[in-house]
Amino acid sequence: MTQATVDGSASIKAAFSQFPSGVAAFSAMVDFVPEALVASSFTVGVSLDPPLVMFAVQNSSTTWPKLRQAPRLGISVLAEGQEAACLQLSSKRGDRFAGLDTSVSDTGAVLIDGAVLGFECEIVSETPAGDHAIVVLEVKSTAINHGSKPLVYHGAAFRQLAA
Numbered sequence: 001m002t003q004a005t006v007d008g009s010a011s012i013k014a015a016f017s018q019f020p021s022g023v024a025a026f027s028a029m030v031d032f033v034p035e036a037l038v039a040s041s042f043t044v045g046v047s048l049d050p051p052l053v054m055f056a057v058q059n060s061s062t063t064w065p066k067l068r069q070a071p072r073l074g075i076s077v078l079a080e081g082q083e084a085a086c087l088q089l090s091s092k093r094g095d096r097f098a099g100l101d102t103s104v105s106d107t108g109a110v111l112i113d114g115a116v117l118g119f120e121c122e123i124v125s126e127t128p129a130g131d132h133a134i135v136v137l138e139v140k141s142t143a144i145n146h147g148s149k150p151l152v153y154h155g156a157a158f159r160q161l162a163a
Contacts, residue, residue: 020154023078024055025089027102027110028070034097034110035070037063038090040153041132042075051139053119056132064133068123072140074109077117079148083158085112086151111143116150118143 024042028035039055046052053075057064067073078086089096089112101113111118121137152159 017154017156020152020159022150023086023153023158025074025076025078025086025112025115026055026067027074027076027089027112028067028072029104029108029110030066030070034102034104035063035066036089036096036110037061037067038086042077046136052124052136053121053139054134054136056129056134059128059131059133068126070108071122072105072107072109073121073123073137074103074105074111075119075121075137076112076115078112078151079114079116079145080151080160081148082112082114082151086158105141114145114148116145116148118145 021040022042023038023040025036025038037057039057041056042053043055044053046054085100088094088098088100103111103113105111105120107120109120111120119137119139120141121139124136124138126136127134149161152161
């Protein structure tokens with residue numbers, strides 16, 4: 001193991017990238033338009049009673065101010081094979097949903113079809129944390145795709161779980 005002093009954002013990003021994580025899309029209809037952001041900071045099992053999950057969002061996000069207005073958010077934990085969808089949903093230009101199959105709940109939560117896991121959630125709290133905010137959400141419903149494996153992000157690249 002190589003030890004180094006944190007001397008800037010590049011070194012801390014390199015260190016953080018060594019922690020494998022899933023990739024989640026947070027989506028909802030806002031003023032009749034689908035909005036989405038992607039985060040690898042998604043955490044499940046924050047609490048079982050009530051069922052809570054959380055993620056961190058950059059303070060500079062231009063999408064989060066729109067999404068936080070939605071009564072409910074759809075959280076799609078993306079699956080192997082959804083790498084292109086992930087890049088598209090995280091793009092700052094163009095139609096993030098072009099060609100993607102989605103499901104929209106009565107409350108406007110948007111889920112990406114084919115994801116390994118889906119949650120419909122309500123925002124419980126938002127706490128400042130440096131250049132991010134930590135958002136806690138209460139799970140209102142779940143959808144599990146037992147036939148798929150999660151997309152993994154590690155070392156600044158998409159990975160797959162070994163059999």
